Amino acid sequence: QLQLQESGPGLVKPSETLSLTCTVSGVPISSNTYYYWGWIRQPPGKGLEWIGTIYYSGSTYYNPSLKSRVTLFVDTSKNQFSLELSSVTAADTAVYYCASQAGFGSGIYFDYWGQGTLVTVSS
Amino acid sequence: DIQMTQSPSSLSASVGDRVTITCRASQSISSYLSWYQQKPGKAPNLLIYTASSLQSGVPSRFSGSGSGTDFTLTISSLQPEDFATYYCQQSYSTPLTFGGGTKVEIK
Numbered sequence: 001q002l003q004l005q006e007s008g009p010g011l012v013k014p015s016e017t018l019s020l021t022c023t024v025s026g027v028p029i030s031s032n033t034y035y036y037w038g039w040i041r042q043p044p045g046k047g048l049e050w051i052g053t054i055y056y057s058g059s060t061y062y063n064p065s066l067k068s069r070v071t072l073f074v075d076t077s078k079n080q081f082s083l084e085l086s087s088v089t090a091a092d093t094a095v096y097y098c099a100s101q102a103g104f105g106s107g108i109y110f111d112y113w114g115q116g117t118l119v120t121v122s123s
Numbered sequence: 124d125i126q127m128t129q130s131p132s133s134l135s136a137s138v139g140d141r142v143t144i145t146c147r148a149s150q151s152i153s154s155y156l157s158w159y160q161q162k163p164g165k166a167p168n169l170l171i172y173t174a175s176s177l178q179s180g181v182p183s184r185f186s187g188s189g190s191g192t193d194f195t196l197t198i199s200s201l202q203p204e205d206f207a208t209y210y211c212q213q214s215y216s217t218p219l220t221f222g223g224g225t226k227v228e229i230k
Contacts, residue, residue, distance in 0.1 A: 047221055048167065048212070050219040050220065050221070053219075064124075065218070102172075103172060103173070106153070106214055107154075107155055108214045109157040109169055110167070110169060110212075111172075114166065115166055
């Protein structure tokens with residue numbers, strides 16, 4: 001059974017960099033079934049926003065609204081993928097989810113999710 | 124970006140009711156639409172993908188239909204555990220975008 005778990009600081013100061021890691025268990029991060037991995041966030045009381053997706057080989061796809069501040073990377077040796085979001089403001093306060101991205105072509109969807117981690121941006 | 128608009132934003136229903144939630148895309152997205160259920164404090168849970176395919180383990184009272192710009196999620200007989208917020212998501216093009224959500228509450 002595929003499981004994902006987010007980890008990282010719950011409090012980040014404005015203008016600093018938010019860093020989160022997602023640890024995947026149950027399948028290799030470069031398996032022939034799951035090899036795309038995504039980040040989604042949800043501000044308190046609001047809807048869902050896709051941040052970006054990374055292929056196990058390192059290819060990335062970012063939301064243009066965040067592209068200038070986001071970096072995704074993968075560590076296959078640790079079965080982890082990570083998110084860095086720079087120059088954060090209070091607007092980046094949200095629950096951050098990692099998820100496995102299934103399907104192919106345009107028929108893609110997120111079928112397994114981590115429990116989510118709340119990151120608050122505050123001094 | 125493709126905008127996804129859900130209606131209604133909230134609804135009240137009773138156990139046993141048939142419930143329909145609508146999602147409209149700002150342009151044609153073929154059948155590249157998924158539906159998720161989210162309960163308070165929990166991660167979203169995939170219900171439907173490619174508009175009408177039921178995710179493994181999801182009860183058959185959930186169904187999805189539509190193509191192009193108009194889609195529906197139907198719960199044939201609402202159960203107590205179905206009270207939650209539902210989101211649609213398009214994958215026709217990046218950025219992947221979600222609808223604003225529909226909260227299903229107990230009448």
